Amino acid sequence: MYAFLRSFVPPAAANALMIVWYVLLIMLIVALSPAPPGEFRYGNI
Amino acid sequence: MNQATSMFLIWIALSTVIVWSLPRLWQPWIVTMITVGFLGWFSPVSLALLLGLGVACFVTTGKQTQNRWAFAANVAVLILALVWFRVGSSLQPDDPIFTLVPLGFSYYALRLLHYLFDRWNGILSPAEPRAFFSYLFFLPTLLAGPINRFQEHDRNLRRRRWDTQNLSHGLERILYGYAKIVILGNYLVTLKLQHLIQELGDASPATAAYLDCCRYGLNLYFQFAGYSDIAIGFALLLGFRIAENFDFPFLAQNINDFWRRWHISLSAWCRDYVYIPVVSWTRNPRLGVLLSMLVLGLWHELSWRYLLWGVYHGAGIAVWQHWQTWKERFTFAPGRAARLWMATLSWAATMHFVLFSFALTKEPDLSSALQVYETLFFGWR
Structure with missing residues (x-):
């Protein structure tokens, strides 16, 4: 993903966008983690 | 974030710090001890079973000259144990023996069988104890694969070194793994799609059944591929490269x-x-x-x-x-x-x-x- 961003924007902007992307993902995971895992136990780790 | 997830993340972080802060010669044993500690913490009976089978296999097949009876006995015991637990957990799913013992056993048995078959076919020479036990007791792949091979593990053990790129790639894979499990699998597929299917159920049972098969398949993929990502990422943090388990x-x-x-x-x-x-x-x-x-x-x-x-x-x-x-x-x-x-x-x-x-x-x-x-x-x- 970083390589993809680097083809459009300079390195500093690509770094900043990657940080935003990671923070967004972490926030989403924490916010949505009470959702049930369905039939599988892999979701329990 | 539930308690099991937090515990597993803490275990990943502690393992990485402990392994890399100790001398290189000790690291394979530390990897083994971390897994032994994990199993001992969550399922001591599983630990006794896996350790017993691993030690018996190492002792009986560790010599340069091959004893075919020792190989056959090891293979038979492994297959019988796997069948016994499978039959037991099917017939008596609530019996604590069958719910507690098989933690990691299904994948462990396949790795041990691979080692035995490759030793028997002359592809592998007798393993050093540190390589053998760190291969069998490798926490990232112990619970749900991927079923990594001994040759790959041994090569990793010799070549691995501290690399910040491995660290960042490993952390990224773990994050993507949890994103697949939580965002795509649990939230979008299990919660949202299932809700839609339940609403459709009475109006069009066939469409609901069809969509439910799609939901199950997608959830299985996101959960399992997510777990594989976490395992591959965790292994990278410890300096081991593991082959991919899913390819679109x-x-x-x-x-x-x-x-x-x-x-x-x-x-x-x-x-x-x-x-x-x-x-x-x-x-x-x-x-x-x-x-x-x-x-x-x-x-x-x-x-x-x-x-x-x-x-x-x-x-x-x-x-x-x-x-x-x-x-x-x-x-x-x-x-x-x-x-x-x-x-x-x-x-x-x-x-x-x-x-x-x-x-x-x-x-x-x-x-x-x-x-x-x-x-x-x-x-x-």
């Missing part, structure tokens, strides 16, 4: 291609230790495929529905193999548009073949699975 299976153009992309480490295990031996003895590839898929199915669960699931996939691959030899008789050179149509049709047929097999595994028993088929094919309103 829902883009497969035929059923053979699907099994090269779905749970790759398990299908490669069945290819190497069931398909190739059966074909070399019988010269019958169809029988090899059928037996491989039967083993693959029954390894998941010893039940009629998984037996049928194995036969279904085995027959699918056998028919595809037959089709490949049959179509070579004809000289047919389609144009670009025709090739595109054929590829699309082939993809749609493969996905529906796989989708219909999910009805067998998503239901608790065979009669419920047959009811799903009845709704799927005759429940249109």
